[in-house]
Amino acid sequence: MVRAPVQGVELNQRPAGSRFASEEENMQMMISRRALLASAGISLMAARLPARAADAPIRIGVINDLSGPYSDIAGKGSIEAVRLAIEDFGKDAPGRPIEVLTADHQNKTDIGIAIAREWYDAKGVDLIVDVANSAIALGIQTLARERNKLVIFTSAASSDLTGKYCSPNGLSWGSDNWSNATALMRLLLQDKVDSFYFLTSDYAFGHSLESDSRAAIEAGGGKTLGSTKVPLNSSDFSSFLLTAQASGAKAVVLAMTGNDLSTALKQATEFGIAPGQHLATPNTYLSDVHALGLDVGKNLTFMQSWYWDLNDKSRAWSKRYFERMSRMPNDNHAALYSAVLHYLGGVKTAGSNEPAAVLKAMRATPISDMFAAKAVIRDDGRVVYDRYLVRVKNPSESKGPWDLLHIVSKLDADKAYRPVADGGCSLVAKK
Amino acid sequence: MPVSGLSSMRGNPAGDERGDAPAVMLKATSLTKRFGGFTALDRFDLSVRQGAIHALIGPNGAGKTTAFNLLTKFHEPSEGHIVFDGEDVTALRPAAVSRKGLVRSFQISATFLQLTVLENVRIALQRRAGLADQFWRSDRVLTTLDARARALLADVNLDGFAGRLAVDLSYGRRRALELATTIALDPKMLLLDEPMAGLGHEDIQAIVALVRKVAVGRTVLMVEHNLSVVSDLCDTITVLQHGKVIAEGGYAAIAGDARVREAYLGTEAA
Amino acid sequence: MVTIFGVPAAALYGQLLVGLINGSFYALLSLGLAVIFGMLNVINVAHGAMYMLGAFAAWFLLHMFGISYWWALGLAPIAVALVGVVIERTTLRRVAHLDHLYGFLLTLGLAMVIEGLFRYWYGSSGQPYAIPSALAGGIKLPFMFLPIYRVWVVVVSLVVCLATWLVIERTHIGAHLRAATENAVLSQAFGLNVPLLVTLTYAGGVALAGLAGVLAAPIYQVSPLMGSNLIIVVFAVVVVGGMGSILGSIVTGYLLGIVEGMTRVYYPEASSIVIFVIMVVVLMLRPAGLFGREKDSAANASPPIGATQATGMDDKWAAIGALGVVAALIAAPALVYPVFLMKLMCFALFAAAFNLLIGFVGLLSFGHAAFFGSGAYIAAYAAKVWHLDPLLCVLAGTATGAVLGLLFGALAIRRSGIYFAMITLALAQMVYFIALQAPFTGGEDGIQDVPRGMLFGVLDLQHPVAMYGFVMAVFVVGMAVLWRVVRSPFGQVLKAIRENEARAISLGYDVQRFKLKAFVISAALAGAAGGTKALVFQLASLTDVTWQMSGDVVLMTLMGGIGTMLGPVVGAAVVVSLENALAGLEFPITVLIGAIFIACVLLFRRGIVGEVQQWFARLSRVSN
DSSP, X not given: OOOOOEEXXXXXXXXXXXXXXXXXXXXXXXXXXXXXXXXXXXXXXXXXXXXXXXXXXXXXXXXXXXXXXXXXXSHHXXXXXXXXXXXXXXXTSOOSOEEEEEEEOTTOHHHHHHHHHHHHHHSOOOEEEEOOOHHHHHHHHHHHHHHTOEEEESSOOXXXXXXXXOOTTEEEOSOOHHHHHHHXXXXXXXXXXXXXXXXXEXXXXXXXXXXXXXXXXXXXXXXXXXXXXXXXXXXXXXXXXXXXXXXXXXXXXXXXXXXXXXXXXXXXXXXXXTTTSXXXXXXXXXXXXXXXXXXXXXXXXXXXXOXXXXXXXXXXXXXHHHHHHSSOOOHHHHHHHHHHHHHHHHHHHHXXXXXXXXXXXXHHSOBOSSSOSSBEEOTTSBEEOOEEEEEEOOGGGOOXXXXXXXXXXXXXXXXXXXXXXXXXXXXXXXX | OOOOOOHHHHTOHHHHHHOSOOOEEEEEEEEEEEETTEEEEEEEEEEEETTOEEEEEOSTTSSHHHHHHHHTTSSOOSEEEEEETTEEOTTSOHHHHHHHTEEEOOSSOOOOTTXXXXXXXXXHHHTTTTOSSOSSSOGGGGGGGHHHHHHHHHHTTOGGGTTSBGGGSOHHHHHHHHHHHHHHXXXXXXXXXXXXXXXXXXXXXXXXXXXXXXXXXXXXXEEOSOHHHHHHHOSEEEEEETTEEEEEEOHHHHHXXXXXXXXXXXXXXX | OOEETTEEHHHHHHHHHHHHHHHHHHHHHHHXXXXXXXXXXXXXXXXXXXXXXXXXXXXXXXXXHOOOHHHHHHHHHHHHHHHHHHHIIIIIHHHTTSOHHHHHHHHHHHHHHHHHHHHHHHXXXXXXXXXXXXXXXXXXXXXXXXXXXXXXXXHHHHHHHHHHHHHHHHSHHHHHHHHHHHOHHHHHHTTOOHHHHHHHHHHHHHHHHHHHHHHHXXXXXXXXXXXXXXXXHHHHHHHXXXXXXXXXXXXXXXXXXXXXXXXXXXXXXXXXXXXXXXXXXXXXXXXXXXXXXXXXXXXXXXXXXXXXXXSOOOHHHHHHHHHHHHHHHHHGGGTSXXXXXXXXXXXXXXXXXXXXXXXHTOOOOSOTHHHHHHHHHHHHHHHHTSOOOHHHHHHHHHHHHHHHHHHHHHHHTTOOHHHHHHHHHHHHHHHHHHHHHOGGGTGGGOBOOOOOOEETTTEETTSHHHHHHHHHHHHHHHHHHHHHHHTSHHHHHHHHHHHOHHHHHHTTOOHHHHHHHHHHHHHHHHHHHHHHHHHHHTOBOGGGGSHHHHHHHHHHHHHHOTTOSSHHXXXXXXXXXXXXXXXXXXXXXXXXXXXXXXXHHHTOTTHHHHHHHHHHHHXXXXXX
């Protein structure tokens, strides 16, 4: 029922004396831009905007689910991660003012896309980040390309974003379904778990996760016995779980995330699904594990890009995050920090906001920070780095409320993500 | 069932000209209505002669309103038949019955309160003028009905009130308005449900005069409690009690009937 | 392996058992609703919120005070009952004498406020609540592992349902209650404290919902949204069972749970729709529901909704108003984000179309989003896949609305009042679930990247000025059509029907036919609004067909002024602008909008434009 709630948080990075974009200048910029668009006329796709003055503010828009089932995965934590990046970026030298806009798309496609459109068209936003909903992500991917702006996904998991829907204006910095699913399926197949039943969140993310998983299962010689589509935000999975149980599959794959995942797992425990069947949860976040509790979540295995307790750098950063959020960060929060930091560096190097120039600078600069020792931006927009297979600890193994994961093994970047030629992305030069 | 020949006293043209027994306008046969276990009307037979002013009376709870609702098809009969002007209308919906020329009024005066007096009458005229269905034409086209509407209002002495909202009229005038809208349809037969209900003495006189006027060339059946009005206006009276007809005839015959007196024992007879 | 119609028996039994468990919740919740409707004639839309409050109360008690589940079973319903007392005393009492639809709208506003507040305080993510240890674990049956707690739920609900039925039908207190609600005046003459009984009944009804909430807490999410997910289904149960019938809602609740379970086995995609299909069928064949007795609707003394307006403004003022709006629309893009204005126009047209039905025919349709959303989907599809001219796309949307309107209308028109609203709601829910499943609608993703196209092959609507002009043209034409319909011979008859339907029938009018025609016109224009919106945002999505969207348009019309021409436009402008302006605040918009809804129902039933008209009328009377 609620329409677009847009929260305008002005975070100005400005030491004394720098120019501050006032309301009037904002308005003037809006009006003149509109007039420009109007006179350009034919297609917004082709509208080339003049480069702005070098000290005009950079605007970053953080859009995600702030109040719904995914609010703990990205949510307010993403906003903090972005703020941390901005602070760290400006620490050494003063630069252009940087403004952050935030909004809650409530997992509604029309709200999310309307906000993104308004941000790009009327609010002068250069970069949209996070997103936390694959359907909305696909829409923003198109918008960014049409309006020649940038978008960086850290919590939208559809691997189509760097596959058939890839774009020169969009990067995937967080994990994606292919990566989460394939490694896990391969692992299960190794353990002779070779029949699967899917409970799938019924929208872009779920469908994509299921299809990536199925591909890996087939490639590994396993079989998918069936699948049930589950509406987003369901409260009762009992009948779906029963169907999965009755199928006789050796593994039940929960192709869902956030609250749906926590609820399904709790009810799976209630109905005694495990240990008769293996519960596979490809897309799991630290926040999900925390919500579940170790009694229910113990021994679940899945992929992660990063963990707060990985090394000293991660611990230090996480401590700063914890001070603001009273929670430990998910891997996507760290990815977001890394992405924004690197983007700001790219803007500085390129000396402009213009997407192609910024991306060129970003690709030219090596990525090495607390998130990833080494990360590379591929042609299809996929950012690749080493990933980790983790297992949820038993209650007896855990020494603190956030001591939840045990790192099992590391997967090299070239194996962790789908090979660049396999995605069907048109930007990848055919060799 | 005794029938008194009062029609000639009132000068019923149809009966006189034909010279034989006047036609039956409305005939109900074995009309029955059951609500769950309770029988409100039990094998009710009624014959209303063309041109008559026929009354249906009886103590409270006798089934008069039920009979009325059945005859106009506002309720479905459990059993029985209704023949109007030679045609079996038992299966018709109430609007269709009305279109056949059998039009009713209501116990609580039914006018369109938030419309003006003139608009009230025009509504009644619209359908037959073919001006009801067009949603693409301006309502200004309805002014073609104004002359006829005003004439009807003049007939009921409401021509000075054409522009007033119906809700602003006194109850007596609203009754008159209802009568005007009923006449606007040029019905063959009127069913008047307690036309004097709620009226003061002067208004009653006015309405009685109006009913007499509009009854010319038409048939009237009315449900009425006010027995002096009934004796004044009506030539035939049917008496109901507990859902059954217990007597029928002219006023004198009815008043003298022992069963009728018994039925009304304890009730204040007018 | 034994199979029944191709499905393993084990699977079937398991789903039936799960269905029975779900049925327990349906029964308990619909029992409370039926009690309240049967006794008070109030459709308590806030019932879902009460259920949620019960669950949260249990959670509070455990997490703040360490009070266990067992105590919560008693304390939480009492807490919810107290809330019910406050609600009844302060708000419901004031609309008891009005058309029942106002009660419906009032409780809708209350639901929005309560759920919005909790959403604000707790997010939608849900709080954990453990199954009490005494009830943990399960029984290993041959066909499934049956959790003990779920058995407990079935037992408790059966006991409570039976006990409630016994109290109401077989005891003195129950007799008093029934007397008080059948004839308040008489009962009061006999010494019954009717107002107290009414309050207790409402409190009791919502306490049942609170109890269901406590039962739900350990197994479902304790989340602010838990009620709104269930409430529509519960309505359907109550309507099918018979709106005043206690026994009917209990039996239907369990039956429905089982039917849903069976549907999940054989045809899972239909499991969400099955109750609505049943509801429509039952309402066609047995209008009062399976066990219901029809309340005497003929002698409804309260003025019908929409009849509160005076005859409406005369042509001079109408022309001035129209010119004013057009002038404002031409000037506004210089100051306001044009896409916002276009959105506003689409919703204004939508609300105006809805207003035709409620303001001029007196029918509250609670499923108008079905026309709006279907219009959007078809227009989007026409533009994206068939590459039709944008005008043709909008016309396709209009036609879709009209056809759906004819279908809905044929089924719903025979009923009126709250039954009509419920049928339209059920039919709209079916459209929602079809939209969710149908391949061409894109499900949760919607139809994206809808091209705006080239109008008449020459005017590129990507150009913002061109698009704005197009939308304005659609809006103006749509409003003109509505104006004409209202001020036509047909419109006059509609007014008469609204004023006194029985009289209109006795004058020979086939009122059903007139209502149906108005319904189709209203639905067609709603479809036009939806189709235009799809082109503006280049997107058609599920939001357009939700019942919340239907509620949105009711609010806009109520706030602006039911039965006035300008009202829906003003109402849409206010609501859309409020939602936009308040979006910057942390505070949830639903709460504010819900509060405004309540205020409108309690205090400003005429709406903004209605109040203004009243004020002018009073002025002119004074000066005369």
